[in-house]
Amino acid sequence: MEQQQANLFDRHSKLSYLQPAQLEVWIKEAIVRSNEGEVASYVPLLAKVDRAAFAVQIRAIGGQIYTWGSEAQTFPLMSVVKPFVLLFLLCELGEQTVFECVGCEPSELPFNSLIQLQKDGGKPRNPMINSGAIALCSLIPGQDAESRCQNLLAWLNKQANSQLFLDKLMLDSVNSVPNQNNRNLAWEMARSGCIKNPEIALATYNRVCCLAGNIGDLTKLGILLANSPQPAISECSRTVKALMATCGLYEASASFALRVGLPAKSGVSGAILAVIPGEGAIACYSPPLDKQGNSAGGLLLLEQIAKTLKLSVFD
Numbered sequence: 266m267e268q269q270q271a272n273l274f275d276r277h278s279k280l281s282y283l284q285p286a287q288l289e290v291w292i293k294e295a296i297v298r299s300n301e302g303e304v305a306s307y308v309p310l311l312a313k314v315d316r317a318a319f320a321v322q323i324r325a326i327g328g329q330i331y332t333w334g335s336e337a338q339t340f341p342l343m344s345v346v347k348p349f350v351l352l353f354l355l356c357e358l359g360e361q362t363v364f365e366c367v368g369c370e371p372s373e374l375p376f377n378s379l380i381q382l383q384k385d386g387g388k389p390r391n392p393m394i395n396s397g398a399i400a401l402c403s404l405i406p407g408q409d410a411e412s413r414c415q416n417l418l419a420w421l422n423k424q425a426n427s428q429l430f431l432d433k434l435m436l437d438s439v440n441s442v443p444n445q446n447n448r449n450l451a452w453e454m455a456r457s458g459c460i461k462n463p464e465i466a467l468a469t470y471n472r473v474c475c476l477a478g479n480i481g482d483l484t485k486l487g488i489l490l491a492n493s494p495q496p497a498i499s500e501c502s503r504t505v506k507a508l509m510a511t512c513g514l515y516e517a518s519a520s521f522a523l524r525v526g527l528p529a530k531s532g533v534s535g536a537i538l539a540v541i542p543g544e545g546a547i548a549c550y551s552p553p554l555d556k557q558g559n560s561a562g563g564l565l566l567l568e569q570i571a572k573t574l575k576l577s578v579f580d
């Protein structure tokens with residue numbers, strides 16, 4: 266596996282306490298932990314990924330980076346895109362419009378639960394679960410799924426200086442096995458009046474989940490939240506980080522807040538992103554997932570880095 270040496274992190278940053286040799290020990294432990302997880306199998310192409318793939322990058326707001334593993338490896342964001350759909354819409358449409366459409370409370374049932382949605386009268390509990398993200402996709406400006414996804418992609422790449430792209434093969438694979446569960450969520454929200462066009466919302470959601478990039482693109486997205494370049498984005502990113510901290514890892518969010526204490530978001534591809542407000546971002550890609558659908562190795566690694574460097578926002 267390719268390995269890169271860190272530029273030294275700014276000595277005023279908590280990240281400067283990071284010791285590459287120590288990090289490598291944790292990475293090995295995380296790889297062992299990942300063996301206990303299962304790769305998502307409901308999308309044929311996700312089922313075929315190399316379960317041993319592993320990449321981690323730590324990026325400071327000053328631009329210094331530490332990467333371990335393959336920097337070239339690209340992967341779909343899947344649910345890691347959700348905070349960025351939220352950020353885009355908060356910036357473009359404002360809080361009122363967004364929170365008329367989705368709630369802001371943590372959920373207690375799995376990320377794709379129809380029962381949770383029904384319990385809540387057809388209004389999604391928060392933007393980090395599937396129903397919430399599908400509802401938000403119904404608000405993205407654009408005539409159809411393609412133009413909506415393109416609008417989000419262009420905005421993100423501009424703001425984050427990233428090179429995300431649409432993974433068309435992954436999208437074909439997602440579309441090859443219609444996800445009845447997400448379909449039920451969309452139609453339940455159409456019945457409750459929460460969204461107007463469930464087909465466009467679903468198609469947009471499937472596309473934005475297939476936006477892909479490498480580990481460097483992921484930390485660049487994290488930096489957008491850690492240290493937004495413009496005051497207007499900074500205002501919106503405070504809301505996004507709060508929702509990541511409370512809802513980003515689904516039912517595991519509360520215990521993650523205790524153990525790690527960083528706003529984070531995971532996806533079924535095995536990507537996970539944690540934001541260190543005012544300091545930087547840590548991203549990990551390791552496909553095997555734990556029972557809650559979070560990267561098993563990624564979670565362990567984040568926990569060890571955050572504990573040792575005292576990165577918790579509650580420290």
Ligand code: GLN
Nearest residue numbers: 343344376395474532533
């Ligand atoms: N596209 C995926 C789905 O709807 C995203 C879910 C996830 O990453 N947790 O199932």
